[in-house]
Amino acid sequence: MAKSASRFVCQECGAVTLRWAGKCESCGGWNTIVEESKPQPLPRGLSGKGRPIDFVGLDGKSEPVARLVTGIEELDRVAGGGLVPGSVLLVGGDPGIGKSTLLLQASAALSASVPVAYISGEEAVDQVRLRARRLGLDKARVALASATALADIVASLDGPNGPKAVVIDSIQTVYADAVDSAPGTVAQVRTAAAELIRLAKRLGFVLFLVGHVTKEGMIAGPRVLEHMVDTVLYFEGDRGHQFRILRAVKNRFGATDEIGVFEMTDRGLAEVANPSALFLAERRGNVSGSCVFAGMEGTRPMLVEIQALVAPSSLAAPRRAVVGWDSARLSMVLAVLDARCGLALSGNDVYLNVAGGLRIGEPAADLAVAAALVSSAGGIPVPADMVVFGEIGLSGEVRAVAQADIRLKEAAKLGFAQALVPAGPRRNAGGSGSHAPALRRAGHVQDVLALIGVQTP
Ligand code: TYD
Numbered sequence: 482m483a484k485s486a487s488r489f490v491c492q493e494c495g496a497v498t499l500r501w502a503g504k505c506e507s508c509g510g511w512n513t514i515v516e517e518s519k520p521q522p523l524p525r526g527l528s529g530k531g532r533p534i535d536f537v538g539l540d541g542k543s544e545p546v547a548r549l550v551t552g553i554e555e556l557d558r559v560a561g562g563g564l565v566p567g568s569v570l571l572v573g574g575d576p577g578i579g580k581s582t583l584l585l586q587a588s589a590a591l592s593a594s595v596p597v598a599y600i601s602g603e604e605a606v607d608q609v610r611l612r613a614r615r616l617g618l619d620k621a622r623v624a625l626a627s628a629t630a631l632a633d634i635v636a637s638l639d640g641p642n643g644p645k646a647v648v649i650d651s652i653q654t655v656y657a658d659a660v661d662s663a664p665g666t667v668a669q670v671r672t673a674a675a676e677l678i679r680l681a682k683r684l685g686f687v688l689f690l691v692g693h694v695t696k697e698g699m700i701a702g703p704r705v706l707e708h709m710v711d712t713v714l715y716f717e718g719d720r721g722h723q724f725r726i727l728r729a730v731k732n733r734f735g736a737t738d739e740i741g742v743f744e745m746t747d748r749g750l751a752e753v754a755n756p757s758a759l760f761l762a763e764r765r766g767n768v769s770g771s772c773v774f775a776g777m778e779g780t781r782p783m784l785v786e787i788q789a790l791v792a793p794s795s796l797a798a799p800r801r802a803v804v805g806w807d808s809a810r811l812s813m814v815l816a817v818l819d820a821r822c823g824l825a826l827s828g829n830d831v832y833l834n835v836a837g838g839l840r841i842g843e844p845a846a847d848l849a850v851a852a853a854l855v856s857s858a859g860g861i862p863v864p865a866d867m868v869v870f871g872e873i874g875l876s877g878e879v880r881a882v883a884q885a886d887i888r889l890k891e892a893a894k895l896g897f898a899q900a901l902v903p904a905g906p907r908r909n910a911g912g913s914g915s916h917a918p919a920l921r922r923a924g925h926v927q928d929v930l931a932l933i934g935v936q937t938p
């Protein structure tokens with residue numbers, strides 16, 4: 482091969498360099514650069530004569546799309562209320578988290594109404610059948626194949642009577658003969674995805690692509706894959722827990738931030754219609770350091786238990802361990818408690834855990850974290866029938882957060898009688914029902930200490 486026929490491509494970010502290097506200058510990844518042959522020139526010259534395009538107004542008529550509904554409500558909601566024909570969904574997640582299981586269940590559910598093809602490049606037909614039997618889905622009319630050659634896949638899907646939903650598990654195993662690099666490399670993934678996406682758009686079938694994630698938690702292969710598809714879903718969860726969360730991080734046909742909650746059982750993934758009840762199921766009341774946070778995930782309220790443990794430390798640099806929350810945010814809350822309330826925890830180990838394996842990204846959890854910390858430090862339980870939410874500012878002020886009424890409604894539904902909320906403009910939050918939680922308002926973190934009954938010097 483002539484020297485000029487190859488180039489070096491970073492497998493993480495897709496950056497192209499002329500020389501091999503140990504570290505990618507673009508994304509900083511180590512050992513990610515791989516030699517690939519140059520892509521073929523475009524078949525038609527880019528400089529060819531073009532025709533003027535027709536411009537139209539924004540208010541033109543367009544037909545409302547009829548979405549395909551799987552019947553797995555958690556999945557349909559995350560996709561934006563069903564699957565749009567011709568749309569492409571990329572499903573990423575750690576190995577063994579349950580991507581194949583989810584998509585097999587979705588295929589089986591869809592096969593009741595439309596023809597569905599499930600193409601596995603990772604497992605043999607027998608393996609998939611075995612799983613289908615275990616899930617009780619072996620009677621579903623899903624067309625199953627084990628294939629990895631792009632040309633074969635495209636040839637089988639093309640045609641007027643093709644399937645209306647297709648699962649490719651996974652895109653990293655598909656390879657195109659025309660591309661001169663190993664399966665799973667950027668060039669292969671990009672080519673295979675582009676070809677399949679074009680086919681899906683032309684024939685109008687829903688395409689699910691399973692994508693592996695790297696150690697850093699990004700979908701392996703080029704970031705461009707995320708740009709090429711319509712919807713990016715991450716399937717996440719702690720393998721030690723049975724909860725699985727399907728999260729939309731990009732969606733051209735619906736809201737992002739939407740999540741679906743599943744439970745991995747011995748008979749596959751079960752939908753969790755009421756996650757709050759599940760996340761709180763093992764909570765023990767009247768323990769210091771435990772606090773229920775009324776959070777939001779997308780449009781859904783979700784109550785979770787936040788646990789803190791403050792213990793004397795013998796280390797020069799005490800430990801700070803956080804599971805399920807941002808450690809920088811914990812440091813901030815600790816600093817505010819120290820500087821604004823005189824509650825110094827710098828000589829203590831501090832552990833913070835979001836029970837159930839959920840990951841919270843909301844600043845609205847600040848107040849609940851502060852309450853859990855204060856409660857653990859003082860050895861006084863937060864009232865067991867209280868939910869907490871609010872953001873904390875650096876001067877110790879408690880700030881209002883969005884969707885307070887939805888949070889309070891969920892708390893009322895689960896029988897919580899009190900809520901510690903930011904002292905803001907008074908609104909009839911929580912609805913007018915007689916079960917609405919009684920509001921305890923905090924304008925400053927100091928109020929939290931007073932409410933729990935912790936004295937500081
Ligand atoms: P899988 O769907 O193969 O994960 P992925 O495709 O994301 O790699 O899920 C495999 C895991 O799920 C495996 O560890 C076993 C577990 N599992 C169950 O607990 N119950 C089930 O019914 C099935 C099918 C799998």
Ligand code: MG
Pocket residue numbers: 580581582603650
């Ligand atoms: Mg799999």
